Amino acid sequence: MRRGFSLISMTALYSLIGCVPNEPVDNGNKTVGNLDLYSQQKVVVIHSNKKLSAVHLESLDEFKKSFGYYSAFAVNIAEDFSIWTDHNSLQAAKVEALGACKLKSNDASGCIVYASIIPKGYTPKEGSITLGSDAMKIYKGAFLKSLRNNKYGAFAVNQNEGYGWGVGISKEKAIEAALEACAKYEYVTMYHATETWRKYLKPHHFKCHIVDVRS
Secondary structure (H helix, E strand, C coil): CCCCCCCHHHHHHHHHHCCCCCCCCCCCEEEEEEEECCCCCEEECCCCCCCHHHHHHHHHHHHHHHHHEEEEEEECCEEEEEEEEEEECCCHHHHHHHHHHHHHCCCCEEEEEEEEEECCCCCCCCEEEEHHHHHHHHHHHHHHHHHHHCCCCEEECCCCCEEEEEEEEEEEHHHHHHHHHHHHHHHHHHHCCCCCCCCCHHHHHCCCEEEECCC
Protein backbone atom coordinates (compact mmCIF):
# COMPACT_ATOMS: atom_id res chain seq x y z
CA MET A 1 0.00 0.00 0.00
CA ARG A 2 1.30 3.44 -0.86
CA ARG A 3 1.40 5.45 2.33
CA GLY A 4 2.57 8.76 0.91
CA PHE A 5 2.88 10.64 -2.35
CA SER A 6 5.34 13.37 -3.26
CA LEU A 7 6.66 15.14 -6.33
CA ILE A 8 10.16 14.38 -7.58
CA SER A 9 12.77 16.33 -5.61
CA MET A 10 14.97 19.06 -7.07
CA THR A 11 18.10 17.07 -6.21
CA ALA A 12 16.91 14.28 -8.47
CA LEU A 13 15.99 16.76 -11.19
CA TYR A 14 19.48 18.25 -11.24
CA SER A 15 20.92 14.82 -11.97
CA LEU A 16 18.38 14.40 -14.78
CA ILE A 17 19.16 17.70 -16.52
CA GLY A 18 22.90 17.36 -16.07
CA CYS A 19 23.96 20.10 -13.69
CA VAL A 20 25.00 20.17 -10.07
CA PRO A 21 24.21 23.21 -7.90
CA ASN A 22 26.94 24.98 -5.98
CA GLU A 23 27.02 24.66 -2.21
CA PRO A 24 24.84 27.36 -0.66
CA VAL A 25 26.23 30.44 0.99
CA ASP A 26 23.93 30.64 4.00
CA ASN A 27 23.55 34.26 5.06
CA GLY A 28 20.80 33.68 7.64
CA ASN A 29 17.36 35.32 7.67
CA LYS A 30 16.76 38.64 5.94
CA THR A 31 14.53 40.43 3.43
CA VAL A 32 15.58 41.60 -0.04
CA GLY A 33 12.82 43.77 -1.48
CA ASN A 34 9.69 41.63 -1.05
CA LEU A 35 11.76 38.44 -0.96
CA ASP A 36 12.09 36.81 2.48
CA LEU A 37 15.31 34.83 2.87
CA TYR A 38 15.85 32.19 5.55
CA SER A 39 18.57 29.78 6.60
CA GLN A 40 18.31 26.06 5.82
CA GLN A 41 17.22 25.25 9.38
CA LYS A 42 13.70 23.88 9.45
CA VAL A 43 10.95 23.50 12.05
CA VAL A 44 8.14 20.92 12.04
CA VAL A 45 4.77 22.32 13.14
CA ILE A 46 1.95 19.98 14.26
CA HIS A 47 -1.52 21.39 13.59
CA SER A 48 -3.76 18.75 15.18
CA ASN A 49 -4.06 16.64 18.32
CA LYS A 50 -5.96 13.89 16.52
CA LYS A 51 -4.57 10.39 17.00
CA LEU A 52 -2.75 8.96 14.01
CA SER A 53 -2.57 5.31 12.99
CA ALA A 54 0.71 3.42 13.00
CA VAL A 55 0.86 3.79 9.22
CA HIS A 56 0.33 7.55 9.49
CA LEU A 57 3.02 7.86 12.16
CA GLU A 58 5.56 5.96 10.08
CA SER A 59 4.82 8.22 7.12
CA LEU A 60 5.08 11.31 9.31
CA ASP A 61 8.56 10.27 10.46
CA GLU A 62 9.65 9.84 6.83
CA PHE A 63 8.15 13.22 5.92
CA LYS A 64 10.04 14.99 8.71
CA LYS A 65 13.35 13.45 7.64
CA SER A 66 13.09 13.86 3.89
CA PHE A 67 11.30 17.16 3.26
CA GLY A 68 12.44 20.75 3.68
CA TYR A 69 10.31 23.87 3.82
CA TYR A 70 7.63 24.79 2.78
CA SER A 71 5.95 21.40 3.07
CA ALA A 72 2.62 20.04 4.21
CA PHE A 73 1.56 16.61 5.45
CA ALA A 74 -2.13 15.76 5.05
CA VAL A 75 -3.91 12.60 6.17
CA ASN A 76 -7.36 11.14 6.20
CA ILE A 77 -7.83 10.10 9.81
CA ALA A 78 -10.11 7.22 8.78
CA GLU A 79 -7.90 5.91 5.94
CA ASP A 80 -4.28 4.74 5.92
CA PHE A 81 -2.63 7.09 3.46
CA SER A 82 -0.95 10.49 3.55
CA ILE A 83 -0.17 13.26 1.10
CA TRP A 84 3.11 15.19 1.18
CA THR A 85 3.70 18.42 -0.73
CA ASP A 86 6.60 20.86 -0.94
CA HIS A 87 6.25 24.33 -2.44
CA ASN A 88 7.72 27.81 -2.48
CA SER A 89 4.96 29.02 -0.14
CA LEU A 90 3.36 27.49 2.92
CA GLN A 91 -0.17 28.35 1.82
CA ALA A 92 0.24 26.63 -1.57
CA ALA A 93 1.68 23.51 0.11
CA LYS A 94 -1.27 23.29 2.52
CA VAL A 95 -3.91 23.92 -0.14
CA GLU A 96 -2.53 21.29 -2.50
CA ALA A 97 -2.01 18.67 0.24
CA LEU A 98 -5.55 19.05 1.56
CA GLY A 99 -7.06 19.08 -1.92
CA ALA A 100 -5.15 15.96 -2.96
CA CYS A 101 -6.23 14.19 0.22
CA LYS A 102 -9.88 14.95 -0.49
CA LEU A 103 -9.59 13.76 -4.09
CA LYS A 104 -8.00 10.47 -3.03
CA SER A 105 -10.33 9.75 -0.11
CA ASN A 106 -13.44 7.61 -0.02
CA ASP A 107 -14.79 10.08 2.54
CA ALA A 108 -13.13 13.50 2.23
CA SER A 109 -14.49 14.71 5.57
CA GLY A 110 -11.63 12.92 7.37
CA CYS A 111 -8.87 14.95 5.66
CA ILE A 112 -6.74 17.37 7.64
CA VAL A 113 -3.37 19.07 7.23
CA TYR A 114 -1.69 17.44 10.20
CA ALA A 115 1.80 18.95 9.96
CA SER A 116 3.90 21.40 8.03
CA ILE A 117 7.57 22.32 7.73
CA ILE A 118 8.68 25.95 7.84
CA PRO A 119 12.08 27.66 8.13
CA LYS A 120 13.36 28.53 11.58
CA GLY A 121 12.36 32.10 12.41
CA TYR A 122 9.58 32.13 9.81
CA THR A 123 7.50 35.30 10.14
CA PRO A 124 4.73 35.70 7.53
CA LYS A 125 4.53 39.20 6.05
CA GLU A 126 1.79 40.64 3.87
CA GLY A 127 2.94 40.82 0.26
CA SER A 128 6.20 38.97 0.89
CA ILE A 129 7.63 36.32 -1.45
CA THR A 130 9.09 33.09 -0.09
CA LEU A 131 11.37 30.40 -1.50
CA GLY A 132 11.27 26.70 -0.68
CA SER A 133 14.44 25.22 0.79
CA ASP A 134 15.67 23.90 -2.58
CA ALA A 135 15.15 27.27 -4.26
CA MET A 136 16.77 29.01 -1.29
CA LYS A 137 19.95 26.92 -1.64
CA ILE A 138 20.30 27.86 -5.30
CA TYR A 139 19.45 31.52 -4.73
CA LYS A 140 22.07 31.93 -1.99
CA GLY A 141 24.59 29.70 -3.76
CA ALA A 142 24.78 29.40 -7.53
CA PHE A 143 22.70 32.48 -8.34
CA LEU A 144 24.51 34.99 -6.13
CA LYS A 145 27.91 33.54 -7.07
CA SER A 146 27.09 33.91 -10.77
CA LEU A 147 26.69 37.66 -10.34
CA ARG A 148 30.42 38.07 -9.72
CA ASN A 149 31.24 37.53 -13.38
CA ASN A 150 28.06 38.70 -15.13
CA LYS A 151 26.46 42.09 -15.60
CA TYR A 152 22.85 41.11 -14.96
CA GLY A 153 21.10 38.28 -13.14
CA ALA A 154 17.48 37.33 -12.50
CA PHE A 155 15.73 34.71 -10.37
CA ALA A 156 12.25 33.29 -11.04
CA VAL A 157 9.89 31.06 -9.05
CA ASN A 158 6.33 29.82 -9.09
CA GLN A 159 3.92 28.83 -6.30
CA ASN A 160 4.70 25.15 -6.77
CA GLU A 161 8.35 24.20 -6.11
CA GLY A 162 9.74 25.49 -9.38
CA TYR A 163 12.50 28.03 -9.82
CA GLY A 164 15.15 29.11 -12.28
CA TRP A 165 17.86 31.71 -12.66
CA GLY A 166 19.71 33.32 -15.50
CA VAL A 167 22.43 35.84 -16.32
CA GLY A 168 23.03 37.98 -19.36
CA ILE A 169 24.49 41.09 -20.95
CA SER A 170 21.20 42.91 -20.35
CA LYS A 171 18.41 42.83 -17.79
CA GLU A 172 15.99 41.57 -20.44
CA LYS A 173 18.27 38.66 -21.39
CA ALA A 174 18.71 37.66 -17.74
CA ILE A 175 14.95 37.74 -17.13
CA GLU A 176 14.29 35.71 -20.27
CA ALA A 177 16.83 33.07 -19.19
CA ALA A 178 15.42 32.86 -15.65
CA LEU A 179 11.83 32.40 -16.85
CA GLU A 180 12.93 29.77 -19.38
CA ALA A 181 14.84 27.85 -16.69
CA CYS A 182 11.85 27.98 -14.32
CA ALA A 183 9.50 26.73 -17.05
CA LYS A 184 11.92 23.92 -17.93
CA TYR A 185 12.02 22.85 -14.29
CA GLU A 186 8.23 22.49 -14.27
CA TYR A 187 8.28 20.59 -17.55
CA VAL A 188 10.67 18.03 -16.05
CA THR A 189 8.56 17.88 -12.86
CA MET A 190 5.38 17.15 -14.80
CA TYR A 191 7.13 14.67 -17.09
CA HIS A 192 8.26 12.57 -14.13
CA ALA A 193 5.14 13.02 -11.99
CA THR A 194 2.83 10.04 -11.78
CA GLU A 195 -0.62 10.15 -13.36
CA THR A 196 -2.01 10.23 -9.82
CA TRP A 197 -0.09 13.39 -9.02
CA ARG A 198 -0.89 15.18 -12.26
CA LYS A 199 -4.58 15.35 -11.46
CA TYR A 200 -3.83 16.86 -8.04
CA LEU A 201 -1.56 19.67 -9.25
CA LYS A 202 -3.06 23.14 -9.62
CA PRO A 203 -2.18 24.78 -12.99
CA HIS A 204 -2.01 28.34 -11.62
CA HIS A 205 0.77 27.23 -9.24
CA PHE A 206 3.01 26.66 -12.28
CA LYS A 207 3.13 30.25 -13.57
CA CYS A 208 6.70 31.53 -13.18
CA HIS A 209 7.45 35.12 -12.20
CA ILE A 210 10.60 37.13 -11.50
CA VAL A 211 11.37 37.73 -7.80
CA ASP A 212 14.80 39.36 -8.04
CA VAL A 213 16.84 41.18 -10.68
CA ARG A 214 20.48 42.17 -10.06
CA SER A 215 22.87 44.39 -11.98
